[in-house]
Amino acid sequence: MKYETIIGFEVHVELSTNTKVFCGCSTVFGQPPNTQVCPVCLGLPGSLPVLNRKALDLSLRTAVALNCRINRQCQFERKNYYYPDLPKNYQISQLRQNLGVDGFLDIPIGDGSEQKRIRIHNIHLEEDAGKNVHPENAAADCSLVDLNRTGTPLLEIVSEPDIRGADEAMAYMQALKNLLEYIQVSDCNMHEGRLRFEVNISHRLAGETELPSFRSEIKNLGSMKSAVRCIEYEAKRQTRALDRGETLGRDTRLWDDETGRSQAMRSKESAHDYRYFPEPDLVELDIENDWIERVRAELPELPAAKKARFIERYGLPEYDAGVLTASRPLAEYYEQVVAAHDNPKAASNWIMTELLRELNEREIEARESPVAPEHLGKMIRMIDAKTISGKIAKDVFAEMLAGGGDPERIVQDKGWVQVTDSGQVETWVDEAIRANPGPASDYGQGKDRAMGFLVGQVMRLSQGKANPGLVNELIKKRLRP
């Protein structure tokens, strides 16, 4: 039977503040264990939390960027549960009065020319938990706890179940990460766990409109790739069960990236009674309209606006603009290339074909590119000035990727300057015609296709240095005078 996959996301993002959400401990990653802790984040008796203004500011910025309605009287609550990485035995979170509600994020679907609106149910601010370390040695019979991360401001972004299938899920995750990077609320470094995903997933028969009564909530998705794999796995698991006529319930499952499977948590582990109640240690909030308006006014250019500007300002096709603005670092890189040499379409072509392939292969961002944007700009200028041919440029680009630096120096060192001297080119053309009488006479008798072969021969003789336009012109002159 034909099923439709229904997905909702809970995305956790650690905000880029210097200090924790309720105390002055640093949030720097990778420090020795339990050296960024104080009585507040350790939950010692008598300590009191005070809200970090910047954390609220960044949360507001996110809520505004995601088109949410702001709850001016939003409220913190205690979510009670016992776990060693939560020293207070409750997490300060939000429930009834979330900071932002009823927002949306538009994501590209299909070939990228269409958009789909994913509704955001709510955005709320909470504190992150610590980290449990399970010793490799199972006989150790203990767990170790590092509380440096405890109390890091954590924003939870909860979508409505508007996402259908793995492709849309990927588009949602990328669009959301992109937005969070654009508005600079988090560096979204997934290796450091700054951005984490949970999915709610269920299936219904194609054509049905009611949400299914069952759903699985899947935790422990460390990357977008894991999330997609997990969705594909769940789609198989759930639809098979439905095909067999099984009744599915609600469960919480853990994804295991190594085996590529999800496992239901025992009901005891997932059955929670959080007993939320308003946090008595924090005073109430009243977020003035002025504050919200200021946040709105200070919002940087968002991806959609940047895309429109790229089309307008640089005359790029919609597709190019979409690719280039899909990440803030890439968009910045592009603008730096164009600033170095004003040929927007050529810059776009080089980035989209040559550079992106390399960046994706190395799994790095544009800001870490081995080719500096001003060098790419300079190289395009050399092509436009006919100092080098497009063919040679590929070799120059490869050199730059390998860390060669300045393209001008590469071309000089390698002796790759394009030959536009017609005397020299003429010698190569004559030689090519002499060595290939068949194709030469073919071309002379009107077979245009033979031209490509002859040009290739000349390029070979010239080691790629002959100006292709000039070669074409001279062959024509010789054989079809």
Next chain:
Amino acid sequence: MSPEIVSEKHVRHIALLSRLECSDPEIRKFAGDLNAILGYVEKLKEIDTDAIEPTTHALRLTNVFREDVVRPSLTNAQALSNAPEAEAGHFKVPPIIQES
């Protein structure tokens, strides 16, 4: 005798959530005590609160913030000084059921 708001089953559940171990006589005693307390508080329901905003806080203060400035943390030794057990700079706890 107060009306039963809290059953012994409730008390057992609350004890579990609070990680308290209670004997059967204690469960019965606490059920009685809790019912007496809640029965007393029930009186408040007699007041008409329709026109009153719920209060979550005794202080009429709003918007108390701290600036995002790092303050010194405890040293690792200070942080662990109350821990019954520590190892390699970490708090050492009984094994947590492996989550993944």
